[in-house]
Amino acid sequence: MHLIFLCDKIDDRKSSIFLLSKIRQFIINMLCIWTISSVGRASASRAEGQRFEPFIVHHSSFKRKKIKLRYFHKSVLQTEAVAGLHVIPSKVYIDATGGGGGHSSLILKQLANSGQLIILDRDPDACEVLLQRFCNNSNVKVVKANFANLIEVLQNLGILEIAGLIMDLGISSYQIDNADRGFCYNKTAYLDMRMEKVGRSAKDIVNTYSVEELTRIFKEYGEEKFAFKIAKHIEDARKNKLIETTSELNAIIEEAVPQFAKKARGHSSKRVFQAIRIEVNRELESLKKGLQDGFKVLMPGGRMSVITFHSLEDRIVKNMFRQFVGGCICPKEFPVCVCGGKITANLVTKHPILPSEEEIKQNKRAKSAKLRILEKC
Numbered sequence: 001m002h003l004i005f006l007c008d009k010i011d012d013r014k015s016s017i018f019l020l021s022k023i024r025q026f027i028i029n030m031l032c033i034w035t036i037s038s039v040g041r042a043s044a045s046r047a048e049g050q051r052f053e054p055f056i057v058h059h060s061s062f063k064r065k066k067i068k069l070r071y072f073h074k075s076v077l078q079t080e081a082v083a084g085l086h087v088i089p090s091k092v093y094i095d096a097t098g099g100g101g102g103h104s105s106l107i108l109k110q111l112a113n114s115g116q117l118i119i120l121d122r123d124p125d126a127c128e129v130l131l132q133r134f135c136n137n138s139n140v141k142v143v144k145a146n147f148a149n150l151i152e153v154l155q156n157l158g159i160l161e162i163a164g165l166i167m168d169l170g171i172s173s174y175q176i177d178n179a180d181r182g183f184c185y186n187k188t189a190y191l192d193m194r195m196e197k198v199g200r201s202a203k204d205i206v207n208t209y210s211v212e213e214l215t216r217i218f219k220e221y222g223e224e225k226f227a228f229k230i231a232k233h234i235e236d237a238r239k240n241k242l243i244e245t246t247s248e249l250n251a252i253i254e255e256a257v258p259q260f261a262k263k264a265r266g267h268s269s270k271r272v273f274q275a276i277r278i279e280v281n282r283e284l285e286s287l288k289k290g291l292q293d294g295f296k297v298l299m300p301g302g303r304m305s306v307i308t309f310h311s312l313e314d315r316i317v318k319n320m321f322r323q324f325v326g327g328c329i330c331p332k333e334f335p336v337c338v339c340g341g342k343i344t345a346n347l348v349t350k351h352p353i354l355p356s357e358e359e360i361k362q363n364k365r366a367k368s369a370k371l372r373i374l375e376k377c
């Protein structure tokens with residue numbers, strides 16, 4: 001249609017120049033659409049267990065057409081996390097959870113042209129925003145990928161080692177507040193919660209998991225006391241009708257939890273929604289794999305900054321950092337070391353760094369954040 005409309009305009013030389021420029025614009029637009037759809041296909045094929053083909057966009061190669069996405073996210077512990085990386089201007093850095101690009105932009109400020117920043121996010125909306133934000137930076141690449149596939153992403157880019165990695169876990173304000181995504185219990189939406197927008201959704205889990213399976217995830221990932229009761233109520237409700245929206249699920253949870261418990265422990269929906277979100281996105285498995293692979297490709301002296309938002313994530317980071325540190329594992333009574341365990345990393349933060357009162361005042365989502373930093377030997 002674009003082209004048909006343009007054909008009417010070829011009546012003089014000026015018009016043909018106009019036509020040529022429009023065709024060029026049309027091709028560029030098609031390229032943009034193709035890049036985004038390739039991104040989707042790459043993750044879809046991953047979800048179906050096929051070969052992983054992350055899509056990589058080199059920004060300087062073309063100008064992107066601005067697509068309006070109301071993306072909002074206030075970065076947490078931004079200065080502290082980036083300062084913790086001790087950025088070396090000529091080296092390669094990974095922001096494994098790009099989001100709105102807050103941490104990325106701070107890293108980029110410290111990089112020379114010879115340095116590189118690779119930004120990952122598994123959410124196509126976040127990638128779209130990141131592509132737009134960094135399209136003028138030739139040393140930035142945005143990859144729509146799960147950080148659990150970090151090694152494959154780096155192999156595809158021909159990168160053997162990195163000087164630093166940052167992870168700012170969980171979901172962004174955009175994902176929470178955008179009702180369409182179904183992450184939020186007090187906004188009516190389709191029960192989705194998929195960061196990648198493909199694969200198994202929250203609706204599938206809520207309507208197909210057994211009472212035992214639901215109880216387990218509510219307990220393990222939501223630390224919910226009334227896990228069994230809520231699971232039973234879900235089972236009863238879905239006998240009559242599929243549970244399809246966040247409000248339907250919220251109402252079922254409300255009904256299952258006794259009034260006294262609501263006062264004492266706050267909203268059960270918050271914990272149950274968190275549990276389902278973790279299950280939908282296999283967040284904890286990805287975190288373990290991402291940390292392991294990140295540590296493998298970190299160069300000696302390289303650093304990792306990881307921000308967590310709940311105790312399950314923080315426990316994993318704390319324990320894996322301890323493993324990375326390594327060292328002697330002989331019983332304390334042994335006069336000399338016989339295991340030969342070597343120290344392979346140092347904890348830069350013995351205790352996690354927490355946001356200041358001021359930061360929490362300005363951004364209540366920072367409240368539960370904890371930052372841990374590690375340096376490889």
Ligand SMILES: C[S@@+](CC[C@H](N)C(=O)[O-])C[C@H]1O[C@@H](n2cnc3c(N)ncnc32)[C@H](O)[C@@H]1O
Nearest residue numbers: 075097099100101102103121122123146147168
């Ligand atoms: C808290 S936000 C990051 C915000 C970002 N640091 C900023 O300053 O704007 C978390 C982001 O990580 C992404 N994410 C979560 N788990 C991921 C994973 N396993 N792999 C890649 N991206 C992930 C989410 O889609 C979300 O956009």
Ligand SMILES: [Zn+2]
Nearest residue numbers: 328330337339
């Ligand atoms: Zn020992």
